[in-house]
Amino acid sequence: MSSPLLFDIHFPQGHLALWLQAIWSAQVPMDQQGVTRRLVADAGSGVLFNIGEPILVDQQALHDPVMFESTNKQAHFIHLPSGTDLIGVRFQPGMGRLFQTKLAKQESTTGPLQTSEFIQSLFVRLKDCLITQERIDLLDKAFYQRVSSMTDIHDPVLKAVELLQQSSRVDLLDALPLSQRQIERQFQHRLSMSPKYFQRLRRVRAVLLALKEGRNHTRLAELAIEYGFSDQAHMTRECQLIAGITPKRYINRKLLP
Template identity: 30%
Template sequence: MAAREPDWVPGDAWLAPGYAEWAPPAALRGAVACLWASVVPDGADRATLVLPDACSDLVWEQGIGGYVAGPDTGPVRTVTKAGTVIVGVRFRPSAGGTVLGLPLSEVRDQRVALAALLPAAARRLPAGLSPAEAAARAVDIAGLLIAEVAPDHAVSQAAALLRDPAARTEDIAGQVGLSERQLRRRVHAAAGYGPKTLQRVLRFRRFVRMLDAAGEPPDLASAAVQAGYADQAHLTRECSALSGLTPAALARVRAQPSGGSAIMAVPISRKPSRA
């Protein structure tokens, strides 16, 4: 079978060195946040600081094959060999567990071989595929998995409401028609952790996006308030817990170029790692 070119990226842009994201096909957008590719140039391994993003990923890594990257609750440092190509489908916080057919809390803070979770899918993503074929197959697999399940609308709505850092989980439960206990159980299954942790990670993502959008290091006291933290001290505690760095140090890391072997953090985080 001839290798297929993925139709979700412009031309050969997905093979450009570095990391890039694209919008998924329209039919997948309810469950998929983005499609992404990471290409490590020849000549030097790349060290990466992976940040929690409240998402889970279906990943194919050249020479490794398929695996699932569960939601993280803290920073993960990885090293990817020079010349490696990785492609992935990133599921929204409210969709990963439903689409993959398992409580996502079972793979929290883990990278699990796809063969252990979805053997049929793993057979379609062997390590020796061309990156183009792996990218096309990963999207096909995601589409089939999404088509087989009904979305949990209550959890989707709760996840949207939890983007507000001032929202109270007990109020959200009532708004989506669940008890607090039901909400915790279903968010654990779909997102990998409870509503309060999901809210923390979503707030942190807001701060990271602010860093990425800033042309220069922001005023951290102001950024803390804009991101939804009580004050700069609160931001510092949360940033240290979720990234392992102070806000100022994280701002410097996010400003670094992605080349070479410098520790970096890609947009909204990605999770390539050895399965």
């Protein structure tokens, strides 16, 4: 049976990809049953525009039309009821806090991101769009124009995130022109976590994505070594702690991240 969830995702290209992982849309028709999904931690943050019914995250109802999702450090369950109509942007790790800070300076405000003039104007325009692709195009263009003057190619957090996404070795950060203490402080400020914890999140997410794609279902020990765990037991413990599910249970339930 096909899922009643209508989900679309767009991966920004070029300059915008430094800031955004994705622009996405999720809808559940009024004549369909609600959908519950597990959200695996990805160290990202986001802005969610809710044009439909209130949703539930970990059984807590969220009624605000515009919400800023803080850095995701652990797994959550999201329930999308009948009448769900959401669209959002997902920032790259560490970039949501930076975007909020720079936008506040541009607008000379101190309020939360979701109350900014830029975000509120987007919400009004999104409500007038009935076609999903038009909404995605609107967000892509608006965020591209906004971040064009914000990017610092020498951003130490961006460089550190790139290194940790490419390798499981935290010692690669020694190549950055910052001390370990400075890097730790920058990560805590922007991501509310240490570089080591960020690395742990990315490894667990990489394992679950590999399992979703059908790779190494029967060779978990090899998968553990491939993604930098000491052994299968280590991988199992990390997945249980961070994602709330072991690799074997993930395979059996065939859950989506």
